Each structure stands twice: as C-alpha cells, then as structure tokens.
Amino acid sequence: MRVFLTGAGGFIGRHTLHALATAGHEVLALERDRPVEGGPCEVLRGDLADLGSIRDILQRWRPEACIHLAWYVEPGVYLDSADNVAMLQQSLELLQVLLETGCRQVVTAGTCAEYDAEAGWLREGGPTRPETLYAACKLSLGEVGRQMALAAGVRLSHVRIFYPYGPGEDRRRMVPALALALLGGQAFPASHGLQVRDYIHVGDVAEGLRVLAEAGAEGIYNVASGAPVTVRGLMETVGEIAGGGHLIRFGEKPPRKWEPPFIGGDPSRLRALGWAPKRALHEGLAETVDWWRGNAD
Structure with missing residues (x-):
C-alpha cells in the first residue's frame, strides 16, 4: 500500500514509519527539518503551511492511505498555543487535497484529552469535553474530517491516543x-x-495506526493499554x-x-481488528x- 505519512520525524512518526516499512508498505514521509529514521521511504521535505507544493507531489504520487501525525506539540507550550488553530486549518486543507488526489483511507491523530475526563473509563461513544485549545482542535479535526470524508465516500478513522512513552x-x-x-x-x-494514567508504548501506538490504515477502518478508536x-x-x-x-x-x-x-481507555474496538499491546x-x-x-x- 502507498502511504503518505506526515510528521514522520516526530516521536510517534518515527515508530510509525518503522511499522509501515516493516510491513512492506511504500511510504512518502513528510517532514520539515528533522531526521527521518525508522525505515526505507521517500522523504518529502516540506511544511503543511506550503500545501501548494505538497499538492503537486501528492497528485503525482497518488497515496492510497494517509496517516496524519504532524502537529505543534512543544512541551510546556502546546496545550494553549494559538498554533493549534493553524494546525487545524492546515490539516483540513490537507484532507481536501487528499480527497482530490483519490486517497481512500485517512487516519488522523487525536488525543484522549478530547473526552470528558469525569466519565470514568473512556470509550469511543462517551462524552467529550476538551479543556485545552489543543484538545478542542483535535476534536474538531476528527468531527469536521469525518463529515468531509463521508461526503467524499472516503474512510477516515480518528485515533484518540492516550499516554505514549518510549525511546526517542x-x-x-x-x-x-x-x-x-x-x-x-x-x-x-x-x-x-x-x-x-493509561501509558502505552509508542511502538504499540504505531502498530495501532498501521492496523487502522490496513483495515480501512472508520470512526473513532482508542489507542490505549487498558491497564x-x-x-x-x-x-x-x-x-x-x-x-x-x-x-x-x-x-x-x-x-x-x-x-x-x-x-483510562478502553481499547476493545481496536483489539477487534487484531491489534493488542505487545x-x-x-x-x-x-x-x-x-x-x-x-x-x-
């Protein structure tokens, strides 16, 4: 499968590239300036703010799937940064380009902070109540992205990632x-x-993203340990x-x-696709x- 991976030089991105490459997928990796490591791929140096040049390459490359991880996540700053609004706008513009180029499967990265944390065990059908601009923009990406994908007949899964940790x-x-x-x-x-808190190894997060892309999954999925x-x-x-x-x-x-x-997150929906933390x-x-x-x- 031809997969367009954004944020490929980031913490989760590097591990996701490794998971995709190990499974034999052909990857076009978007990264602005960080090293892109984890497996063989074609590297596209660029930024979502420069969507014009990315559009031309995607029209030629024709990805079958996209895993969209690129976002502003500087520790201590990102939760309330206005850059979240810019990232939301750029992400939706990217989704429109993907729809125009014939991409049939999109996986977007969200956060467990989209949920109402007072709800106890967090399940995909539970209430949402973001308390930060970061979480509100991630929730908006999932909701608006779902409607855009439905209108275009494209499958989109929005992944609510819990507390990843691991090398890098x-x-x-x-x-x-x-x-x-x-x-x-x-x-x-x-x-x-x-x-x-529900901590999950970044390698298991990456495998969850790979499984969703391969399965042609739709809807919201928790990526959590459940422990x-x-x-x-x-x-x-x-x-x-x-x-x-x-x-x-x-x-x-x-x-x-x-x-x-x-x-704490319930990952039963993702487990039903054959995924499990290793x-x-x-x-x-x-x-x-x-x-x-x-x-x-």
Whole structure:
C-alpha cells in the first residue's frame, strides 16, 4: 500500500514509519527539518503551511492511505498555543487535497484529552469535553474530517491516543526527564503522583495506526493499554530500573492546570481488528531507560 505519512520525524512518526516499512508498505514521509529514521521511504521535505507544493507531489504520487501525525506539540507550550488553530486549518486543507488526489483511507491523530475526563473509563461513544485549545482542535479535526470524508465516500478513522512513552521521546517530557535525572544522580521534583494514567508504548501506538490504515477502518478508536497505573507507580518503576528511586521528590510540585484523577481507555474496538499491546509497562520502561542510557547526550 502507498502511504503518505506526515510528521514522520516526530516521536510517534518515527515508530510509525518503522511499522509501515516493516510491513512492506511504500511510504512518502513528510517532514520539515528533522531526521527521518525508522525505515526505507521517500522523504518529502516540506511544511503543511506550503500545501501548494505538497499538492503537486501528492497528485503525482497518488497515496492510497494517509496517516496524519504532524502537529505543534512543544512541551510546556502546546496545550494553549494559538498554533493549534493553524494546525487545524492546515490539516483540513490537507484532507481536501487528499480527497482530490483519490486517497481512500485517512487516519488522523487525536488525543484522549478530547473526552470528558469525569466519565470514568473512556470509550469511543462517551462524552467529550476538551479543556485545552489543543484538545478542542483535535476534536474538531476528527468531527469536521469525518463529515468531509463521508461526503467524499472516503474512510477516515480518528485515533484518540492516550499516554505514549518510549525511546526517542522529547527529553522535556516526564518519562525521559525522570530517567535522565535519575541516571545522572539528580533529584527529580514530582507531584503527589496519585493520579491514574493509561501509558502505552509508542511502538504499540504505531502498530495501532498501521492496523487502522490496513483495515480501512472508520470512526473513532482508542489507542490505549487498558491497564492504567498511578503516576507514582510508573515513576517508582523507572526508579527501580534506572536506580536512584530515592531521588524522586513526591509532593514537591503542585498539580498541573489540567489534572483529572483518573484517565483510562478502553481499547476493545481496536483489539477487534487484531491489534493488542505487545509490551507490558515494566518491559517498555526498561527498554526506554536503556535507550536513554545510550542517548543521554
């Protein structure tokens, strides 16, 4: 299958490229300036803001499917950034180009933060209530994209990704920041850690995206482990693997602006397509810490 992959140099993008290439798919990888690694592909250097040049290439390349991951996700900034609105507009313009070029399957990346977090276990048919501009724009992408695809007779699946972690994540995010601090013998200030989150290895996220593209799936799909844990439990596991668990300073940081007590996802709908997480949390964290041991600089 000929797959157009956006955000191919990003955290999830690199692993998705690997999943697609391993499965034998032909990939056109869009990336502005980061290295594109993970498997053989044709690299398209560009930006969604320059859709004119991308349109010409897509009309010649004729993708059968698109996995759209490109978005603005700078840690500490992205949740309320106005860049989310620009990304939403560019994403919908990209979808229109894909429809015009005959692409028949689109997978868009959303977030579990689209849901009403007070609903308990989060299922695809549950209520939504985004609390950030990022989540609101992701929800809008799924809703508007679905209507555009329906009108064109194209299959679109919108993926609500829970809490991915794994090798290559931005070092400013929690798991790598914690691992690097402990490996370096430094104290790590943390919240109380009693909040529950659904962590999933990025490789399993990538496999879920691949399965959806191959299956011609439509609708909303959770990509979650279905086995949520407390943040404290995850941090203590990282401390056990990396050493220096006594350096984690629980309770030193206040809760963040958006900090629901429980976020757990039901991935039954995706499991019905043959997908299942391959890595237990301890195994995935051990792989991640080991990766940072060799990539700390």
